[in-house]
Amino acid sequence: DIQMTQSPSSLSASVGDRVTITCQASQDISNYLNWYQQKPGKAPKLLIYDASNLETGVPSRFSGSGSGTDFTFTISSLQPEDIATYYCQQYDNLPRTFGPGTKVDIK
Amino acid sequence: EVQLVESGGGLVQPGGSLRLSCAASGFTFSTYWMHWVRQAPGKGLVWVSHINSDGSSTSYADSVKGRFTISRDNAKNTLYLHMNSLRADDTAVYYCARDRQLSFDYWGQGTLVTVSP
Numbered sequence: 001d002i003q004m005t006q007s008p009s010s011l012s013a014s015v016g017d018r019v020t021i022t023c024q025a026s027q028d029i030s031n032y033l034n035w036y037q038q039k040p041g042k043a044p045k046l047l048i049y050d051a052s053n054l055e056t057g058v059p060s061r062f063s064g065s066g067s068g069t070d071f072t073f074t075i076s077s078l079q080p081e082d083i084a085t086y087y088c089q090q091y092d093n094l095p096r097t098f099g100p101g102t103k104v105d106i107k
Numbered sequence: 108e109v110q111l112v113e114s115g116g117g118l119v120q121p122g123g124s125l126r127l128s129c130a131a132s133g134f135t136f137s138t139y140w141m142h143w144v145r146q147a148p149g150k151g152l153v154w155v156s157h158i159n160s161d162g163s164s165t166s167y168a169d170s171v172k173g174r175f176t177i178s179r180d181n182a183k184n185t186l187y188l189h190m191n192s193l194r195a196d197d198t199a200v201y202y203c204a205r206d207r208q209l210s211f212d213y214w215g216q217g218t219l220v221t222v223s224p
Contacts, residue, residue, distance in 0.1 A: 032209065034210050036152075038152075043202055043215065043216055044144075044152060044202075044214055046210055046211060049210040050210075085151075087151065089152075089154075089211075094157065094166045095154050095166070095168050096157075097154065098152040099151075101151045101152070
């Protein structure tokens with residue numbers, strides 16, 4: 001199975017800050033990576049697919065990049081409504097493994 | 108509007124069984140792969156199982172293989188997860204999710220399964 005790691009596991013930032021989360025796969029997954037946002041008590045929401053494509057309706061302050069084994073997720077200007085846990089997920093192979101998540105809150 | 112609505116969760120004793128359902132609407136259910144994903148309290152997301160569009164192909168996480176069975180009824184626009192030999196570590200919120208070209212683009216609200224004496 002492909003293992004996914006994320007860092008940091010949590011972070012605190014101020015409104016307007018640039019926030020960056022990294023995700024690493026245990027083997028080459030090309031660009032077969034999604035990013036999801038999960039707010040407390042809610043279902044996950046797809047934000048980014050194919051490592052860098054923004055899902056329809058998702059604000060442009062969210063972005064993704066990377067390929068192979070190393071990926072980055074960025075919020076260009078953190079907003080109060082972005083408080084959530086963010087997960088990467090690979091879809092190169094079954095099982096479709098998720099990273100452990102990065103919890104983002106406001107400083 | 109795409110909707111996925113899970114049901115069937117609840118409290119069950121260790122060793123017991125439960126069947127979860129996911130009612131789909133707002134899209135052509137029979138043309139999409141579907142998945143189950145679970146989340147233990149306070150923990151991360153874990154993929155559980157998938158089924159292809161016509162139900163001819165399935166796969167499972169090692170932790171549930173041989174105990175859980177995914178199925179679908181395309182005439183009823185419903186996805187199922189049959190869970191047997193339940194253990195305490197199966198306690199989680201179970202989500203169904205639609206697979207759009209390998210991304211999970213729609214999720215249900217989740218149904219809580221609690222395995223406890």
